[in-house]
Amino acid sequence: MTLLRSTLETSSAEYAANRDAMLAKLAELDAEHAKALDGGGPKYVERHRRRGKLLARERVELLLDEDAPFLELSPLAGWGSEYTVGGSVVTGIGVVEGVECMIVANDPTVRGGASNPWTLKKTFRAADIAWENRLPLINLVESGGADLPSQKEIFIPGGRVFRDLTRFSAAGIPTVALVFGNSTAGGAYVPGMSDHVVMIRERSKVFLGGPPLVRMATGEDSDDESLGGARMHAHVSGLADYLADDEVDAIRIGRRVIARLNHRKAGPAPLAPPVEPRYDPEELLGIVPTDLKVPFDPREVIARVVDGSDFDEFKPAYGPSLVTGWARLHGYPVGILANAQGVLFSAESQKAAQFIQLANRSATPLVFLHNTTGYMVGREYEQGGIIKHGAMMINAVANSTVPHLSVLMGASYGAGHYGMCGRAYDPRFLFAWPSAKSAVMGPRQLAGVLSIVARASAQAKGRPYDEEGDAAMRALVEEQIEAESLPIFLSGRLYDDGVIDPRDTRTVLGMCLSAIHTAPVRGAEGFGVFRM
Structure with missing residues (x-):
């Protein structure tokens, strides 16, 4: 074993200052997350409860296996915009009947669950994750369709929701819709295009046009039940596959549907049982300096995240501003690229390109830990080929086909953000610590x-x-x-999948790796031309 040995001085004033600053940022983050948890606010939450209905997150909790964790994604969607924080939808990965699933739950306390531009962006991101990782998709539906005042921004792109459902079905990725209330207009196509549909007596209402629209369009007078009620769809139209008595019964039926899917992981299982790190993850709170211009050793982070703090470093004496090496995380093999001194030079770029090629040869997922100000500039470095060497690293990242996971710990500026597999390079998952900052430059x-x-x-x-x-x-x-450049701002625009507590990094990455291995893991067979 190649054990990392920590030199972190947890009793130092510097560590204490870093820890206090991180805890303050986490408190600010909790306050913003509370806005998403509040949904449409006390008035609409209370009205929803008076109708005898569960809240979106309560539905998710009942759907999941007992004590199973839920990795919520993009909880700050829409932050800083005119729309409610959270995008009026809850998305995330959880285990249902032993199967990892992507769950999308409309929040009916926010304008009746109607979709606004951030709802779409958040839903699309969830669909992308489910598609890449072959996760069954469960929609907990209660939506009034499009938020009409913003229709110009959602009507055209919104059709992708229905296209995705049909593509999932064709690819053998199961789709399930549990309908808890109205599923109107465009929302009606979610159950209409799902493989399995559960509706609730006297609760579920699924129609392209409700009674007022039908009256305006055709002059016909209809009531909700005969036009789109659950009993009608179960007995007449055939849209409902299962008819539930209430919300809890619908969730029970949904769990049985998942249990009968016979869905198996296509990727390799962990190589070994997980081993806890030798160092306390609590200590991650004090590693990142309050001033991001001050470098820190990413090995201190790696030692508190990987199995047994066991890390085989690759080329440790070459390109020392980038730490690369092999480890296991919750039993899964990973390659890690972590910025050490912030700046990426030619040697670091070449080292990264070779390491990424090796990871693809062995079909090993890659974890990128960001703390970079970008590629080095200046006459000496330009003449030394920093452009072609940086391009070599970006080429390797762009054409690598093993799954990538990115965590922004500190700075992530300029083309260094790209070389370290930022959002534009489609990592399977990307999370940020509250200490992170990202922009074209400082x-x-x-x-x-x-x-x-x-x-x-x-x-x-x-x-x-x-x-x-x-x-x-x-x-x-x-x-x-x-x-x-702050993580809350960037997370609000879905440039990451969430801002996480550093202490949760190992757990979050472990859940992501497990989800990733639902699909096959394959390395690239070739790369673009490397300028030498």
């Missing part, structure tokens, strides 16, 4: 570049430069970029 650097360009422009035109205006501009830009 706030001071970006403001400084704009200042230099403006100063040069004024000089070229023979005009005096406004120093007071420059200072005000720099302060404004720094403030804007700082706000837009």
Whole structure:
């Protein structure tokens, strides 16, 4: 065994300051998550309960196996927008009858569960994850269809929801719809295109057009039950496969549907039983400095995440600003790439490209731990080929076909974000710590570049430069970029799958690895041309 030995001074003032700062960020994060948990607010939650209905997360909890965890995804969707935090839908991965499933649950306390632009983006992300990892998709449906005031933003792209359901079915990925209330207009196609449909007597209402629309369109007078009630669909139209007595019964039937799927994982099982790290994950709170310009050793993170703190480092003496090596996480083999000193040089880029190729040869998933300011700049490095070497690393990441998992721990700036498999490079999952920041470059650097360009422009035109205006501009830009690089802002736009407590990193990655291995794991057979 190649055991990592921690040198973290948990009794130091620096560690204490880092820990306090992380706990403060976690408290802020909890306050934002509470907004998603509140749904449409006390008034609409109470109205929903008066109707004898369960809340979205209560439905999910009953659906899951007893004591099974639920990896909620994108809980901050829509943060900072005009829409309710959470996107009026709950998505995540949980185990139902021993089967890992993607669960999508409309939140009817938010405008009746109607879909807004963030609902779509969040649902699409959940569908992408289910598709790539071949996870059965369970929809807990109660939706009024499109949020009509925002129809211009959701009607055209919204059709993808129905396309995805038919593609899943054709690919042998099961789809199940449990209908708890109204499933109107476009929402009616969710049960209509699912493999298995459960409806509830006197509760479920599924129709393309409700009584008012039918009256306007055809002049026909109809009631809810004869037009789209659960009993009608079970006895007349045949849309309902199962008729439940109440919500709990619908969930029971849904669990039995999953139990009868005979769904098996297509990927390899863990190589060994999981072994807890030798160091306390609680200590992850104090590793990342409050000032991200101060480097930290990512081995301290790895030692508290991987099985037994056992890590075989690859090329430890070459390209030391990037730590690469092999480990197991909850029994699954992984390759890890972790930024050490922030900057990526030519040696680090070449090392990463080779390591990624080796991982693909052995069909080993890759974990990227971000703390990078990007690729090095300057005359010496440009002449030394930093562009072609950075391109080599990005080429390897872009064409790698083993599953990628990314965690933003600290900085993730510029093309370094791309080389470390940021969102644009389609990692299977991407999470951020509350300490993370991501942008084209740091706030001071970006403001400084704009200042230099403006100063040069004024000089070229023979005009005096406004120093007071420059200072005000720099302060404004720094403030804007700082706000837009924070994880809550980025998570609100679904640029990650959630902001997580550092102490949960091992558990989250373990759940992701288990989900990933529902599908086959295969390495790339070739890469693009590497400039040498």
